[in-house]
Amino acid sequence: MKNKQLKNIFLGTLFALSSSIYAQTYTLKFKTNYGKFDVVLYDFTPEHRDLILNQIEKGTYTNAQFNRVIKDFVIQGGELDEDILEEEAASLIKKPVRLAPEFNPKAYHKVGALGAGRDDNKQKGSYYNQLYFVVGKKVSAKDLDDLEFKKGIKFTEEQRKEYLKNGGQPRLDYDYTVFGEVTKGLNNVIKISEVETNKELPVKPVIFSIKVKKNSIKRKNKTSFMVGGSAIKY
DSSP states (O other), X not given: OOHHHHHHHHHHHHHHHHHTXXXXXXXXXXXXXXXXXXXXXXXXXXXXXXXXXXXXXXXXXXXXXXXXXXXXTEEEEESOHHHHHHHHHHOSSOOOOOBOXXXXXXXXXXXXXXXXXXXXXXXXXBOSSEEEEEOOBOOOHHHHHHHHHHHTOOOOHHHXXXXXXXXXXXXXXXXXXXXXXXXXXXXXXXXXXXXXXXXXXXXXXXXXXXXXXXXXXXXXXXXXXXXXXXXXXX
């Protein structure tokens, strides 16, 4: 990736920090064999925030792997779709469990966005132990117009500005839940997206672990957020 493009992405990230994710409670500290990066978790997607905090505490993401890497799209870590679905199919007692989506205009698929993987369930519920980061690609105004028509959605002014400036994966919006974003070390996420792969699996394993940092927050005014969806029960 060219230095100018990377610089623009950093500027876009700073814009997002100042406008939509100020004073969130938790930061995740990712450590990989390709460098470190920080991720803020959104308080306005509380169910997904609490889910990943719980999975980290359980050790799910200790020495885990980014096991699906697609340049200009995403880097995905945790358990693979095939393994999750195979395990569920093999169990006659254990039923599939998904977390209901939490779609919010502030949480969208810009470069560096943290999202939750899922299968093709109609409720668009997320897996409990799979995450991804958007690397993305260039986006045009026509792309956004076409997606609005096709999906019956409307991108906000902030979303359009970010997508047109820095790119992303807007086609995933309102289908997959975004619940955080990279705030430091984005260059290392991009570095991972460019590793050599064999059928999307990195030739050299990309290992990661996560530590949780609780942020010091000073709020003058409390703000309420409307969050879509509730937990899916099976």
